[in-house]
Amino acid sequence: MNKQSKQRFSKSRLRMNRQVFGVLILVITLVVFCVFVYRFCVISGGYVDAHNLKKSRLTQETRTSVLQAQRGSIVDANGNTIATASKTYSIYAVIRPLYSGDKEKLVTDKERTATELAKYLPLAKDKILVYLNPTSKKTKQVEFGSAGSGLSLAIKQQISKLKLPGIHFTSESSRLYEDDIFASHVIGQTTVKGTGDDATIVGTMGLEKYFNSLLSGKNGHTSSQVDNYGYQLSTSKAQTVAAKNGGTVYTTINSNLQNYLESLMSNVQTEYDPKEMTAVLMNAKTGAIIAASQRPTFSLQTGDGISDMWRDALVQDAYEPGSVMKIMTLSAAINSGHYNPNEYYQSGSIQVGDTTLYDWNRSGWGTIPLSEAFTRSSNVGMVKLEEDMGSSTWHHYLKKFGFGKKTGVTLPSENPGTLSFSNSTTQATTAYGQGVNVTVMQMLQAMSAVSNNGVMLKPRIISKTVAANGTVTKYGKQTEGRIIKSSTAKDVRKAMVQVVQSDIGTGGAYKMDGVDVGVKTGTAQIAGNNGYLTGASNYIFSVAGMVPSKNPKYLLYITMKQPQNYTKSAEEMMAEIFKPLITRALALDAASDDAANTTTTEDTTSAKMVAVTNKSTSAAQSELTNAGYNVATVGTGSKVVQQLPVAGQTALNGSRVLLLTNGAMTMPDVSGWSKSDVLKLAQITGKKFKLKGSGYASAQSIKAGALIPDTGGTITFTAQ
Structure with missing residues (x-):
């Protein structure tokens, strides 16, 4: 083959190789294009590798909050409430910013804060100041132990009215019983299971347990789509399933x-x-x-x-x-x-x-x-x-x-x-x-x-x-x-x-x-x-x-x-x-x-207890004494902040009524008190009391008029 022929053959082979390569590139391009088109269609349909993208997106952007069902009531034969749903409150104080740039109000005047809180909490001012001045410089908020938990709505409202900077509350579902001791084992007891939104009240004894399903009701929920900052998207609408409150149990009790x-x-x-x-x-x-x-x-x-x-x-x-x-x-x-x-x-x-x-x-x-x-x-x-x-x-x-x-x-x-x-x-x-x-x-x-x-x-x-x-x-x-x-x-x-x-x-x-x-x-x-x-x-x-x-x-x-x-x-x-x-x-x-x-030959009449909370101490004492009650006062304050029995509760004529006043708590004279009266004192003060012996109290470990200490330990009464 001459030189010219060889050159023509080489050019022809090169042209063929280019054509083959071009066709190959075209085929590969078409295949890749088809794959992309298919993939796009699949994604457009909302699925990738059998994974529901739409559901994932909604899950990531949907916020659900629980709507707590209110526990039902237990009532007496006349429809008067024995047990009902309630809330209690816990108080805490923010003393340092919780995070950088936090604009939350802080406790600014600890002296005033302690003075005011001492009027409503069973804590002396100096003890509250100890809580407000923790030894650790890293502590940003403080609570006040058992004295600052389980507060009633009335106490919470009284403190809130003061508008003390840095003082805040959390609420917990609870059970309110109209009488302290009232067929207790029959009515029963409840406990709180879970925390936060998942917290529920469950009956553990008596009617509270037997009819727990009926009393509990069923929680609801609210679901909405939110952005990365937690704000609801303008294009979405909140979906709400209402809570179903618990039913009512009517007892035969008079x-x-x-x-x-x-x-x-x-x-x-x-x-x-x-x-x-x-x-x-x-x-x-x-x-x-x-x-x-x-x-x-x-x-x-x-x-x-x-x-x-x-x-x-x-x-x-x-x-x-x-x-x-x-x-x-x-x-x-x-x-x-x-x-x-x-x-x-x-x-x-x-x-x-x-x-x-x-x-x-x-x-x-x-x-x-x-x-x-x-x-x-x-x-x-x-x-x-x-x-x-x-x-x-x-x-x-x-x-x-x-x-x-x-x-x-x-x-x-x-x-x-x-x-x-x-x-x-x-x-x-x-x-x-x-x-x-x-x-x-x-x-x-x-x-x-x-x-x-x-x-x-x-x-x-x-x-x-x-x-x-x-x-x-x-x-x-x-x-x-x-x-x-x-x-x-x-x-x-x-x-x-x-x-x-x-x-x-x-x-x-x-x-x-x-x-x-x-x-x-x-x-x-x-x-x-x-x-x-x-x-x-x-x-x-x-x-x-x-x-x-x-x-x-x-x-x-x-x-x-x-x-x-x-x-x-x-x-x-x-x-x-x-x-x-x-x-x-x-x-x-x-x-x-x-x-x-008016029911017995022993002059043991009964009536609904009047409300004296928030009245002056002297006015409350006078009103209750004139009504035939035996009044005992805890503290030397000028205003009543709590009472036992509570307003509306049935109380016998001549029974003892305890009044807790604002200011530091002082010990009353308990001579002649029954065990049930001592239990009332323990309840209203939040302290641990012990009655030794049988009969009525005749001696006490803390003298009448002395301050009730804030520290732990048990205060002892002797009975004979």
Whole structure:
């Protein structure tokens, strides 16, 4: 090939290579272009690698805030509030800028700030100054410990009016109870779970727990799109799902009788120092619980005392009831046709199998008719009735009366109790209330068959609930059917009258002039590690009463365990609750609305507490004294900033009212104060107090008129 041919070939090959390369570049360009177009289409559709871009964008730019649902209320039989939703406040002070360029107002005049805050917080001025001058130079804001938390709206508003620079508040959801001690274990307790927007109030005891779902409601929320600075975008619209507030629980409790019962219980507890007590007043025709209390108890508002008794003794504690069970034994014997009142038996003791069972009076009363067994509370007589009935018949009636199973009352953690029937001895002892463990509610249910002419009633504490959407659920009268004949019930009630009226009866302490009263007393042994406890006070004493006995409206059941100050008979101790409470209940029935607040022969009238907060100390003292109250003042200030009982709360005539004034707190003279009064002092001051001994306060570790220290520790009172 000549040189010219070679040159032409080279040029041709070069041209071909360029064409191939050009085509290749074109193909690659088209492929890349197609990929970009496809990718653009996918992104335009809002997805990348199966990831929803639109959803991501909204998530990044959407701010959601919780709308807290308001917890519903618990009210009494007349619709008066017992528990309701509230807020408490905590105070803090900003003393240095929180960040560079912060224009937040700071505390500028610490001296004035401390002086003013001391008027409303349970802290002295010098203590507040210590908080406002922390040792660390890095501290930018300070709080004031427990004294600066849990503040009421009234106190918060008073401080806010001062417009103190650098003083701020945070709020927390809380629960407000109208009375400090008011069927505390029945109403229950709440706690706050979570923090900030996620904080919710949850019931942990009593009705607050049982109806927690209804009371809680449902939180709502607000969602809006915001920019990087948190401002809502002008092109967006906030989306709101409204909160659904909680419903309302209507109880059967009569506040007048409940508050009076609490007062009577506190007096007996202070005087005789029993380890435990319960008392329940029930409508004998409907099963509605009118008043219910126990000791130890606790403050609904502060929780003080809850560590002494976590359980609701009315439904959670099972115990041997003792001789009050004889109401059911006599009922079963009469109803089954195995009661011959004119049959005689030898009292004192009886042999059952290998065991000798005794009367409470071991020597007995000689040979007596069965008609006297119930009146004298003879254990041997009841064993004789059980033997005449036969164990299977007696066991049948025990189950009919509801022992060994829950009543279904609307309170959490109800104990079903136990029924021991394994041998002849336990079968016999159940006839006088041993070998069977019951609850207060089970006893009330069983005794209602006698008070309600043979038809047994379920005890109930709730009349109805109203959900947030308006749905009403009624808890009306519920019966468990006819347990005994009407004639049987009437015969048993006549026997209960003899317990009070007869010279041989055990219930003479419950006799009331002009009142038709029938009762059965009880004295139950307490099981220990090595058999039953011994000693005069190591018993559970009890009484069950039906008034008026001919056609009962009220069924009152009281138990008292191991009184430490055994200065009177157990019957006399419990009568100090029984007789005044029955007197008031009957008076409320008979009196007009105006006379309903004047209820006992002991001049124990009650009325709604007047408001004296923000009044001058002298004017408040004069007004309360003229109204018949016993006034105690904490502090030497000229203005009242807090009061206990609070305005609107029912208070008995002659009861003690505590006033907290502005200025430093000084100790009042507590001589003659009851334990409940000391608890009021602890509540209003925020200090820890301890009452040593039983009875009324007679000495105090800090003299009257002296400043109450701000430091920790417990202030001690001695009682005798």
